Amino acid sequence: MRAELTRERILTAAAHVFAEHGYAAGTTNRIAERARISIGSLYQYFPNKDAILAKLLVRHIDHGTWTQADQLDLSPGSLEATVRTLVRDAIDNHGDDPQLLRIMIEEASFSQELLDTIDRHGKTRVGQVRDLLARHPDVGVRDLDTAAELIVFTVEMNTHKLMADPRAIPVETFENELVDMITRYLRGPARGAPRPGETAEGAPG
Template sequence: MASQRLRPRKSPTQQRAVKTRERILDAAARVFAEHGYAAGTTNRIAEAAGHSIGSLYQYFPNKDAILAELVTAHARDGIASIVRQLRDGLPDGLEERLRLFVRAAIDNHRDDPALHRVLFEEAPRPPELLDMLRRAEEQAIDTVAGMLSADPAVRVADTAMAARLVVNAIESLVHRFFAHGAADDIDRFENEVVAMLTGYLTCAGTGDAGTAS
């Protein structure tokens, strides 16, 4: 269980209270994106939300609890996006299938890179969130492993490890790009990541050394 410090104080049920909580979270996202973690104080968040600091503390005990809530919501949105795309079915070709995963990761990062840096480089991560992220990662790896095993264009010998590398590489590369890249280079970045992964997966002899006995 997460520590009490990172727990919201209450989950409102009345519509007015729900909207107040949403305004606080929206204001926190703006404040953290503009000022960063250290300067993103609860006073600033309350002022940006148009509420008193006392109202904020009715819902969250501190800014770390707000950050943890923002990280959790962001992660859930990203997972839901992947699930929706998988439900609609995968494209036919390997390159376009890889592009689907790369683009989903890009879409999950592109809205507010400054906020994303705070969320994933500075925010606390409760155990429940870490468990959710691990489950989502393993589900993505299993999906990609099945996709690679069934694709005759794939030449890697160890598709299970290749799937893990693909999922981890996409997440890491996309995160670093949005932390340091230029917004007008997104299409170039997407194309190069897809080309890199396609080349790795279709290269004859890839992984042979690691499977030899």
């Protein structure tokens, strides 16, 4: 228990140090001083600051689990509200400290633990979204598996990019445009519109 508390103190201190000083100047000495432990104690838990940053990213990803997926209204006409919940959840999970997020994206070394966490989180998120699409009456995409992958990738990558530099686009504008784009995609082809390779009458072109 004490060891876990010390590890958390180091991670919390590192998050503050990296955000305040940047990664290059965020030395292990500064982290140890902020955590109020000796540098020797810090090295008992982490071999270097790369390992600390990688662990911060693992923690960030694990905290990004979508907890509202089972509480959504899936009645007809609610698709836009459903998509907005998904997008807003991603924004909220990345809004705490833009500078630290940018450092984690740009500087983190990809340890096996980090790669495994990314893979596990991705599969969980895609599975949640696919289940949601399968149950929503307004969804009209051709392939649910592909749609779930595309949506998760689009939301995650664009949210990371925006929240690492929130001055680029107002968050409200970003949210509205992303919600509109995904909602239109999920509704599928317009009724009566020909599918690729077909004429308007449905015969091969």
